[in-house]
Each structure stands twice: as C-alpha cells, then as structure tokens.
Amino acid sequence: MRETWRWFGPADQVSLDDVAQAGAGGVVTSLHHVAVGDVWTPGEIAARQALIREQGAHLPVSLEWEVVESLPVSEDIKRQTGPWRDHVEAYKTSLTHLAEAGIRTVCYNFMPLLDWTRTDLAYAVPTKATCMRFDLIDFAMFDLYLLKRPGAEDSFPAEVIEVARQRFMDADDGAKQALVRNIICGLPGGNDELTLEDIRGHLEAYKPYDHSALCRHQSDFLEQVVPHAQSLGLRLCCHPDDPPFSLMGLPRIMSTEADYARLVAAVDLPANGITLCSGSLGARADNDLPGIMRRLGAHVHFLHLRNVALEHDETIGSFHEAEHLAGSVDMPALIAAVLDEEKRRTSEGREDNSIPFRPDHGQDILDDLSRRAQPGYPAIGRLKGLAELRGVIAGLTYANLQESV
Numbered sequence: 001m002r003e004t005w006r007w008f009g010p011a012d013q014v015s016l017d018d019v020a021q022a023g024a025g026g027v028v029t030s031l032h033h034v035a036v037g038d039v040w041t042p043g044e045i046a047a048r049q050a051l052i053r054e055q056g057a058h059l060p061v062s063l064e065w066e067v068v069e070s071l072p073v074s075e076d077i078k079r080q081t082g083p084w085r086d087h088v089e090a091y092k093t094s095l096t097h098l099a100e101a102g103i104r105t106v107c108y109n110f111m112p113l114l115d116w117t118r119t120d121l122a123y124a125v126p127t128k129a130t131c132m133r134f135d136l137i138d139f140a141m142f143d144l145y146l147l148k149r150p151g152a153e154d155s156f157p158a159e160v161i162e163v164a165r166q167r168f169m170d171a172d173d174g175a176k177q178a179l180v181r182n183i184i185c186g187l188p189g190g191n192d193e194l195t196l197e198d199i200r201g202h203l204e205a206y207k208p209y210d211h212s213a214l215c216r217h218q219s220d221f222l223e224q225v226v227p228h229a230q231s232l233g234l235r236l237c238c239h240p241d242d243p244p245f246s247l248m249g250l251p252r253i254m255s256t257e258a259d260y261a262r263l264v265a266a267v268d269l270p271a272n273g274i275t276l277c278s279g280s281l282g283a284r285a286d287n288d289l290p291g292i293m294r295r296l297g298a299h300v301h302f303l304h305l306r307n308v309a310l311e312h313d314e315t316i317g318s319f320h321e322a323e324h325l326a327g328s329v330d331m332p333a334l335i336a337a338v339l340d341e342e343k344r345r346t347s348e349g350r351e352d353n354s355i356p357f358r359p360d361h362g363q364d365i366l367d368d369l370s371r372r373a374q375p376g377y378p379a380i381g382r383l384k385g386l387a388e389l390r391g392v393i394a395g396l397t398y399a400n401l402q403e404s405v
Helices: 016-022 042-056 075-079 084-100 136-146 158-170 173-184 196-205 211-232 257-266 278-282 289-299 331-348 379-404
Strands: 002-006 026-029 064-069 105-109 120-124 130-134 235-239 272-277 300-305 307-310 319-322 356-359
Touching: 002 064, 002 379, 016 042, 016 379, 026 042, 026 356, 042 064, 042 084, 064 356, 075 084, 075 196, 075 211, 084 211, 105 300, 136 158, 136 173, 211 235, 211 257, 211 272, 235 300, 257 272, 257 289, 272 278, 272 289, 278 289, 278 300, 278 307, 289 300, 289 331, 300 331, 331 379, 356 379
Parallel strands: 002 026, 002 356, 026 064, 064 105, 105 235, 235 272, 272 300, 300 356
Antiparallel strands: 120 130, 130 319, 307 319
C-alpha cells in the first residue's frame, strides 16, 4: 500500500515539510486555482510538480505528485447544459497533459452541487479533540427553516421535523449563521459570499434531473473520457457521495455498492475505477466496506482511509469523524481485504499492485487546535491516523508472511 498525503497547495496550513516529516512521499493535490471547465495546461501542471519536487529535494523523503484530487467535473457536464461538450473536451485535454507529465491516477466525483456536507466543522469529542460532524437534525433545520426549500418536509421523518423545528426556535442568530457557513463550506468554491439565494438558484437548475437522469449523464461522460484515459495509461477513480444519501432533494448516484457496480459496468475498461472512501461510504450503516473491497477490489485505484462513528441504528442518520481505528468501520478487516487484492494483482503481474492510500481526515488534536488548517485535514490528527494505519498494515503483513512459511 502506497502512502500518500493530501496537500491543498501553497495556501495549505499543512506544509510540504510537514508532509515529508510524516513520511508520505506521494502527494495528492489539485490545481484549485484553475476554473472548473478550463484546461489544465502543461505549464500549470509542471509548476505544481516543480514546487513539490523542489521542496522534497531538501529532505530525506523525495516528494512526487502522484494522485490528482480532484480534476473536477463541471455542473454543466452533470446536467448536460450550456457548454458541457466543450467542458468534456477540456477534461480530455487535461487528462492528456497529466499523462504527459507522468501522473497516472485521477480522482473525481459526480456529486451534484455539494462536494461534501457537514453541519459542524469543530465538534468537540470527550478527549477535547475536535472533528467534523453531520447532524441530521441540524441539517433538517437548515433545509426546512433557513433555506426554506419547497418540498423539504418530504425529505425527513415527522419526528425529525418536529425536533428540528424546536431546535430552530431555540437557536440564536449566531448559531443559525454558523450552521449556514458550515454547510456552504462544502460547496464548490464555498465561501461566505455565497448566499442562501444562490443555493436556491443552483437547486432550481437541478429540478429537471432525477436519479436516472444523473446516472445517464454520468455514463455519457464515462463513455467519452474513459477510452481516452485508457489510451493514455491513466486510472480514473470516482469518489463516493459524502454523505452517501440524498440532501436538499438532489439525486445521489455514488452511495452504495450497487452504484459502483453500475459505474464499472458502464464502461468495461481498466481505466474506469473507484476511489474507495471508507468514511464516506461508512456513513451508511448498510455499506459493508470490507465486502465492497473484496467484491470490487479489482477496480479500486485509490483509497481514502478514515473512520466515522455512526450515532444511529438506522441506515441513514447523524455521524462524526472518528479516530481511524475507533469508529464504526472495521478498518483492520478493510485493510486485510486491500492486502489480499494487492497480492492477487501481484500474481497477475499488474503494475498497479500497490494501491495508493491516504489517511483521510482526522481529528484536530494538540497543535492542530490552533493551526486552523483546512477543515478535516489537520497535520497531527492525520499523522496519528497514518501511524495507526501503518501499524495495522505491518501487523497484517507479518501475519500473512507467517502463514506462508
């Protein structure tokens, strides 16, 4: 398993020095400053590679840009509106430039409007660490009484609506504004300038599209970009919905094992693959992460290893980001399935027999609490997670070696 680390570019409060000290040589990053739908030029790609390599040149651990996360798919492509065909061609051109630069793995998502959604970005756990949390009641309060989305009452059980109504009545203006800011943070380019009216406009644009339509549009996209990626020797890997269920009436099409089985069947080429994110998929109680890895592992090109603590017994509900080995996902069982898949790939002679993974998210601990890094991406919390994952990997690898003696 190849260790990587997500880095958000020069503005990231977690530096490349920090990445190197963590020992992860593979950097996962993106050209966040390039507008969605525009071509990633060779010059922009080379400049980012040079920045990463120059930093690594002064350190014992060499650093390389190994995984793109993400090459974003425009809302026009998802809806097939406006210049969506031009955006597809730009996407293919960007893939060509990435391949020419020697980068082989490209992560993307197909979530309409929302990249990820949390209601609290600094939820305090008993250890006094903080983490990101999704509270179903808070989200219902936002959807029903702040956004005031027409038809929102059909999205929640009656008991959730009643508790959300009472919470809204009890909340002061500061709490309501903080909730809006937290949810906007997960919107593409989310910032304090985006208003509730802006969100309503985006939702209006998605009204004509249901689950089936979005699936068709995804298949159309894959039919155009996957053969191109295959010809370039690239691996495309789709990230799951986060959280893996419908929000604000928007369709979600990457939430379950069945969704991923449909994805890989849509274009049956090795380039068409999966980013298996244990935290995103793990937020649904009915997703069996080790089983998904064992059944669809041949198509997994990238791994996000993180854990969530489910706060409910239902299929869908509230959750918060947990320590990597302490949540609802059976992380050792998942890693065991990954190691078995890597062994199988080695026996088949596949060159991608070491699957890149990164310690995804993490709780803010120690100096993280004052660093104010990207939400979910603390330095020390992720380092702790990486150390825990290394321990599981080393232990399982040793056990497998003993069994083979």
